[in-house]
Amino acid sequence: MKKFLGTMSLAFLTLFALAQNKMLVKGIITDKQSRVPLAGASISLGSIRTVTDETGHFLFSRVGAGSYRLAVSSIGYQFFSQELAVKDAVTELNIALEPAVLYLEPLEVKAVRASDKAPFAKTNLSKEEISKNNLGQDIPFLLNQTPSVVVNADAGNGVGYTAMRIRGSDATRINVTLNGIPYNDAESMGTFFVNLPDFASSVNSIQVQRGVGTSSNGASAFGATLNLATNEYNEKPYAEFNNSFGSFNTWKNTVRAGSGLIDGHFTIDARLSKISSDGYIDRATSDLSSFYLSTAWMNKRSSLRFNLFSGKEKTYQAWYGVAESLLHTDRTNNPAGTEKSGAPYDNQTDNYTQTHYQLFFNHAFSNTWSFNTAAFLTRGYGYYEEYKADAAFSKYGLPNVTIGGTTITSSDLVRQRWLDNYFYGQTFSLRHKNGGNEFTFGGGWTRYDGTHFGTLPWIQLSSAPKDYRYYDYDAVKKDVNFYAKWQHQLGRYFTSFADLQYRNVNHTMNGFQGNPQLLVNRNFNFINPKAGITYARNGMQLYFSYALGNKEPNRDDFQASPLNQPKQETMHDFELGFEKKNSRFRFAADVYYMYYRNQLVLTGKINDVGASTRINVPYSYRLGLELQGSAILSDHFNVAANIAFSRNKISSFTEYIDNYDTNGQDAIAHRNTNISYSPAVVGGLTLNVLPVQQLTLSLVSKWVGKQYMDNTQNENRKLNAFFVQDARLSWQVNTRLFRDCRVIAQVNNLFNKQYEPNGFTYNYISGGATVTENGYYPMAGTNFVFGLNIGL
Structure with a gap:
C-alpha cells in the first residue's frame, strides 16, 4: 500500500510539472453555412488531442515548433485535415466545417449518454483506447483502469466468465446498454459479456457513468451505467x-x-x-x-x-x-x-x-x-x-x-x-x-x-x-x-x-x-x-x-x-x-x-x-x-x-x-x-x-x-x-x-x-x-x- 500510494503521489505531482514548450495553437471551429460555433468538436494536433469548449474555441499550449497533422471531426460534419507548420509564438486558426451530406448523428446513443456538460461522474473511452487493450480479454478487463473499477474472472485470466464492480456495486446494479438497447438480463439483472465474445472489436466508444447517472433505458442504475456504441460510419472500405x-x-x-x-x-x-x-x-x-x-x-x-x-x-x-x-x-x-x-x-x-x-x-x-x-x-x-x-x-x-x-x-x-x-x-x-x-x-x-x-x-x-x-x-x-x-x-x-x-x-x-x-x-x-x-x-x-x-x-x-x-x-x-x-x-x-x-x-x-x-x-x-x-x-x-x-x-x-x-x-x-x-x-x-x-x-x-x-x-x-x-x-x-x-x-x-x-x-x-x-x-x-x- 505504501509503495503504491507513493507511486500515485508522484504521478499526481507530475501532472502539474508540465513540459516547457513555447508555442500556442488556438482557434475556433464553426459551421461553414451558419457560422455558428461548434462545441464538442474533436481536434488532434499530431499525438495531442482536445475538444472545443461551449463557444467553439480550442487551445493547444506549449507546442514544440515543427510540422503537424491537424485533424478536426464533429458528428454531422465532414472530416477536416491539413498539414500545419508551427513556427510562431501564437498560431491562430479559424476552421469552418462543411455539413455532412448524410445523416450521421447516433441519437440512440445521445438519448442515454451524459453530455460533456452533464453534472455526473463519467469516463469516455474512444475506439483507439479500446483497441489498444483488446487482446482477447472480456470487456470488464478493458475498463480496469477507469476509476473505482474492480474486475475478476472465474477462469483466472480474463477469458470466459468475467465480472466487475464499480464503487462496490456488482453487475446487477450496473445498467448496460448496447446502442441504447437494454442488455442486462431481465430477471437476474446481471450482465454476462461471455455471451458476446469479442464484442469490443465492434465497439467504437464506451461511456462509463458512476452513480445513478443519466440512464433511461433498462434496469435502474444503482452503482453505474455502461453505454456501448457500435453504430459507426466508415466512409472508406x-x-x-x-x-x-x-x-x-x-x-x-x-x-x-x-x-x-x-x-x-x-x-x-x-x-x-x-x-x-x-x-x-x-x-x-x-x-x-x-x-x-x-x-x-x-x-x-x-x-x-x-x-x-x-x-x-x-x-x-x-x-x-x-x-x-x-x-x-x-x-x-x-x-x-x-x-x-x-x-x-x-x-x-x-x-x-x-x-x-x-x-x-x-x-x-x-x-x-x-x-x-x-x-x-x-x-x-x-x-x-x-x-x-x-x-x-x-x-x-x-x-x-x-x-x-x-x-x-x-x-x-x-x-x-x-x-x-x-x-x-x-x-x-x-x-x-x-x-x-x-x-x-x-x-x-x-x-x-x-x-x-x-x-x-x-x-x-x-x-x-x-x-x-x-x-x-x-x-x-x-x-x-x-x-x-x-x-x-x-x-x-x-x-x-x-x-x-x-x-x-x-x-x-x-x-x-x-x-x-x-x-x-x-x-x-x-x-x-x-x-x-x-x-x-x-x-x-x-x-x-x-x-x-x-x-x-x-x-x-x-x-x-x-x-x-x-x-x-x-x-x-x-x-x-x-x-x-x-x-x-x-x-x-x-x-x-x-x-x-x-x-x-x-x-x-x-x-x-x-x-x-x-x-x-x-x-x-x-x-x-x-x-x-x-x-x-x-x-x-x-x-x-x-x-x-x-x-x-x-x-x-x-x-x-x-x-x-x-x-x-x-x-x-x-x-x-x-x-x-x-x-x-x-x-x-x-x-x-x-x-x-x-x-x-x-x-x-x-x-x-x-x-x-x-x-x-x-x-x-x-x-x-x-x-x-x-x-x-x-x-x-x-x-x-x-x-x-x-x-x-x-x-x-x-x-x-x-x-x-x-x-x-x-x-x-x-x-x-x-x-x-x-x-x-x-x-x-x-x-x-x-x-x-x-x-x-
Missing part, C-alpha cells in the same frame, strides 16, 4: 485481421471488414471472431465464437440501420472457487465435475447462444428537431450440465427402481438446467435543440418471456421418459418507461440539467425450482428525478447534482415466501465534481454520497421456503472521493492515474448462521459494518514512454484495498489487498503492404503476485464452535499475450 496468442493456450482471431459508402447512401460492416483458452484454473476452458453484421442506409435527413450480432459460448464450469485450505498448495483446483468417480466429468460445461436483432431509424425534421426509434429482439437459449452422484430419484420426480427384489432410491445421473428466453421491445426519443436549450422526450417498453426447465439426458440405473422435464417454470417481466430531459444554458458559463423518469415494472413468476407452489406477481411504479448545475469556463468545470434511483428486486429475491416478499430499493445520489483540462493536462475530482433505503443484502437467513435470499436493510451508504488526472509531459512521456477513497457502511443488520447442533439458525446483531466487496481504496496508474514515434512502452498498475466477503466486517472473511502491474509494448510498423500494422506484446502480473479479487464465505455452528469456510477465485500469475493487428 476497410479490412482488418486481429490475432493474438497468449499463456494457457489462449487464442483470439478476428476478421473485420466494411464496404465504405456505396452509391453515396449504403454501408455494410461485418466481423467474425473466435476465442479459445484453457484458462488458468484447472479445466476452465473456453470455446467462444461470435459474429457482427450491420448495414445502414442514409440520406441528408434520415438513416436506417439494422444490426445482427450473436455469440456462442461453451465454458467448463469454474464458478465453484478454490477452497481456502487449498489456496496455497493447489491454487488452480477446480471441484467441478469431481462428483464422478475417477477422472472429473468432461462435460461439466455451460452452453449458451445469444442473438441480437436491432433496427434503428433516425430522422431530422429540421435543424432543431430530430427523432429516433429502435426495435429489438434478444434471443437466448442454452443450459449448463452437471454430473450428480447418488442423486435421490424423489428429488427429480422419478419412481424408485427395483432390481432383484432390492429397491434402489438413488443413482448417478447427468442433469441439464435450461434457460429459453425472448427479450424484445422498442425505445424512442424526440430531441429539440435550439441555442442554449436541449430538450429530449423519450421512453420505451420491453417484455421478457423466459422458461426455466431441467432435463436428465443420462441416468445410470433408471431412464426418464423422452423429453422428461423434472421442473418447468415460466416467467414474464414487463417494463414501460417515459422520461424528459432538459439541458439549459444559463448565461455564458452555467448550464442546468433536469431529468424526470417514470418507470413501471411487472414481474410474474409461476413457480421456482424446488418450490413449484410459489407464484409471484409483483408490480412496481418508480419516479426517478435528477437535477444538477454545471459551471464551465476556460477549460475548468464545476458541477453538482442530485439523483434518485429506485430498483426492483431480482428473481432470486422473490423466492421468499408470500408473507416475506422483498421491497424495492431506493438510493439518493449526491455528486460534486471539478475538472480542469487543456490539450496536455487534465485533473478531475468527484465527491459522492450514495444513501440507500432498503438495500438488499445477503444476511445468511433461510426463509420459510428453504431459500437463502437477500434481505432489505433499512439504512446504508457509500461516501467517496475519486481523483483522476493525466498529463503529456513531453513528446516521449505521458502519465494517467486515478485513485478512489470510500467509506461503505450498513447502519445495522442481523446475521443468521446455520446451527447444526440445534438444526436452526442463530441471530447475531451488527452495527456500522462495511458493505461487502467494497474496498476503501482503488487506484490505477499508467506510465507511457515513447522512445520513438512508432513505439510505446507502458507500465500499468492496479491497487485494490482489502474487501470483506460478507457484511459482518470479520477479518476471517476477507479478500486481501493486492497491487499488480502489467507491462505492454505497442509498435506501429511502417510498411507499404498494409494501411496499418501494429504489434502488441503484454506481460500481465509482471511480478507474479498471488491475489484473489473475488470470493465467498459460508459460516455455520457445529460442536458449539463457529466454522468459517471461504472460497476464492485466484487470478493467474505472470502470463503473456502477443498480438498482431493488420489493416488493409
Whole structure:
C-alpha cells in the first residue's frame, strides 16, 4: 500500500510539472453555412488531442515548433485535415466545417449518454483506447483502469466468465446498454459479456457513468451505467485481421471488414471472431465464437440501420472457487465435475447462444428537431450440465427402481438446467435543440418471456421418459418507461440539467425450482428525478447534482415466501465534481454520497421456503472521493492515474448462521459494518514512454484495498489487498503492404503476485464452535499475450 500510494503521489505531482514548450495553437471551429460555433468538436494536433469548449474555441499550449497533422471531426460534419507548420509564438486558426451530406448523428446513443456538460461522474473511452487493450480479454478487463473499477474472472485470466464492480456495486446494479438497447438480463439483472465474445472489436466508444447517472433505458442504475456504441460510419472500405496468442493456450482471431459508402447512401460492416483458452484454473476452458453484421442506409435527413450480432459460448464450469485450505498448495483446483468417480466429468460445461436483432431509424425534421426509434429482439437459449452422484430419484420426480427384489432410491445421473428466453421491445426519443436549450422526450417498453426447465439426458440405473422435464417454470417481466430531459444554458458559463423518469415494472413468476407452489406477481411504479448545475469556463468545470434511483428486486429475491416478499430499493445520489483540462493536462475530482433505503443484502437467513435470499436493510451508504488526472509531459512521456477513497457502511443488520447442533439458525446483531466487496481504496496508474514515434512502452498498475466477503466486517472473511502491474509494448510498423500494422506484446502480473479479487464465505455452528469456510477465485500469475493487428 505504501509503495503504491507513493507511486500515485508522484504521478499526481507530475501532472502539474508540465513540459516547457513555447508555442500556442488556438482557434475556433464553426459551421461553414451558419457560422455558428461548434462545441464538442474533436481536434488532434499530431499525438495531442482536445475538444472545443461551449463557444467553439480550442487551445493547444506549449507546442514544440515543427510540422503537424491537424485533424478536426464533429458528428454531422465532414472530416477536416491539413498539414500545419508551427513556427510562431501564437498560431491562430479559424476552421469552418462543411455539413455532412448524410445523416450521421447516433441519437440512440445521445438519448442515454451524459453530455460533456452533464453534472455526473463519467469516463469516455474512444475506439483507439479500446483497441489498444483488446487482446482477447472480456470487456470488464478493458475498463480496469477507469476509476473505482474492480474486475475478476472465474477462469483466472480474463477469458470466459468475467465480472466487475464499480464503487462496490456488482453487475446487477450496473445498467448496460448496447446502442441504447437494454442488455442486462431481465430477471437476474446481471450482465454476462461471455455471451458476446469479442464484442469490443465492434465497439467504437464506451461511456462509463458512476452513480445513478443519466440512464433511461433498462434496469435502474444503482452503482453505474455502461453505454456501448457500435453504430459507426466508415466512409472508406476497410479490412482488418486481429490475432493474438497468449499463456494457457489462449487464442483470439478476428476478421473485420466494411464496404465504405456505396452509391453515396449504403454501408455494410461485418466481423467474425473466435476465442479459445484453457484458462488458468484447472479445466476452465473456453470455446467462444461470435459474429457482427450491420448495414445502414442514409440520406441528408434520415438513416436506417439494422444490426445482427450473436455469440456462442461453451465454458467448463469454474464458478465453484478454490477452497481456502487449498489456496496455497493447489491454487488452480477446480471441484467441478469431481462428483464422478475417477477422472472429473468432461462435460461439466455451460452452453449458451445469444442473438441480437436491432433496427434503428433516425430522422431530422429540421435543424432543431430530430427523432429516433429502435426495435429489438434478444434471443437466448442454452443450459449448463452437471454430473450428480447418488442423486435421490424423489428429488427429480422419478419412481424408485427395483432390481432383484432390492429397491434402489438413488443413482448417478447427468442433469441439464435450461434457460429459453425472448427479450424484445422498442425505445424512442424526440430531441429539440435550439441555442442554449436541449430538450429530449423519450421512453420505451420491453417484455421478457423466459422458461426455466431441467432435463436428465443420462441416468445410470433408471431412464426418464423422452423429453422428461423434472421442473418447468415460466416467467414474464414487463417494463414501460417515459422520461424528459432538459439541458439549459444559463448565461455564458452555467448550464442546468433536469431529468424526470417514470418507470413501471411487472414481474410474474409461476413457480421456482424446488418450490413449484410459489407464484409471484409483483408490480412496481418508480419516479426517478435528477437535477444538477454545471459551471464551465476556460477549460475548468464545476458541477453538482442530485439523483434518485429506485430498483426492483431480482428473481432470486422473490423466492421468499408470500408473507416475506422483498421491497424495492431506493438510493439518493449526491455528486460534486471539478475538472480542469487543456490539450496536455487534465485533473478531475468527484465527491459522492450514495444513501440507500432498503438495500438488499445477503444476511445468511433461510426463509420459510428453504431459500437463502437477500434481505432489505433499512439504512446504508457509500461516501467517496475519486481523483483522476493525466498529463503529456513531453513528446516521449505521458502519465494517467486515478485513485478512489470510500467509506461503505450498513447502519445495522442481523446475521443468521446455520446451527447444526440445534438444526436452526442463530441471530447475531451488527452495527456500522462495511458493505461487502467494497474496498476503501482503488487506484490505477499508467506510465507511457515513447522512445520513438512508432513505439510505446507502458507500465500499468492496479491497487485494490482489502474487501470483506460478507457484511459482518470479520477479518476471517476477507479478500486481501493486492497491487499488480502489467507491462505492454505497442509498435506501429511502417510498411507499404498494409494501411496499418501494429504489434502488441503484454506481460500481465509482471511480478507474479498471488491475489484473489473475488470470493465467498459460508459460516455455520457445529460442536458449539463457529466454522468459517471461504472460497476464492485466484487470478493467474505472470502470463503473456502477443498480438498482431493488420489493416488493409
